[in-house]
Amino acid sequence: MNPTDLAGYIAAAFTTLSFVPQAWLTFRSRDVSGISLGMYGAFTLGVALWLAYGVLLRAWPIVVANAITLALALAILVMKLMFGQRDPSPR
Numbered sequence: 506m507n508p509t510d511l512a513g514y515i516a517a518a519f520t521t522l523s524f525v526p527q528a529w530l531t532f533r534s535r536d537v538s539g540i541s542l543g544m545y546g547a548f549t550l551g552v553a554l555w556l557a558y559g560v561l562l563r564a565w566p567i568v569v570a571n572a573i574t575l576a577l578a579l580a581i582l583v584m585k586l587m588f589g590q591r592d593p594s595p596r
Contacts, residue, residue: 536588
């Protein structure tokens with residue numbers, strides 16, 4: 506493996522793994538009250554575009570990291586849509 510790919514895989518591992526604890530907490534608690542739908546929608550779209558970019562470049566560190574992150578982000582986005590219904594009573 507060349508040094509450029511190695512640096513990419515290490516960076517991908519850190520950024521993807523840093524996302525896992527938040528995703529795990531959200532999966533366990535189903536508490537999505539602190540998650541912004543707009544931010545997560547934009548984030549998920551951005552990750553999908555990074556994945557497409559990696560595929561087009563055949564940059565496997567980008568592809569692997571963003572495929573995993575996209576799966577986690579989509580799962581959280583779906584939970585936000587399912588469990589994030591606003592309380593109908595005014596605050």
